[in-house]
Amino acid sequence: MQKAVSNIIFCLGLLMLGFGLNYALSTRLIGGVLIIVGLGLDPKIWNYFKRRNNGK
Structure with missing residues (x-):
């Protein structure tokens, strides 16, 4: 479920970034x-950083 939500947010971010090239700076921002939030919600990336911090 978390992976699906992450993918949807990431795709929305890519779409807004693409449309933002034609429109305002705020749309790109x-x-x-949204891309950063989508990546942050991705369980694989989340687990990678958790493992990395636990190893130190």
């Missing part, structure tokens, strides 16, 4: 934030 929102798209960039």
Whole structure:
């Protein structure tokens, strides 16, 4: 479920970033934030950082 939500947010971010190239800077910023949030919600990336921090 978390992976699906992450993918949807990431795709929305890519779409907004793409449309933002033709429109305002704020649209690009929102798209960039959505991409970062989508990547942050991705369980694989989340687990990678958790493992990395636990190893230190």
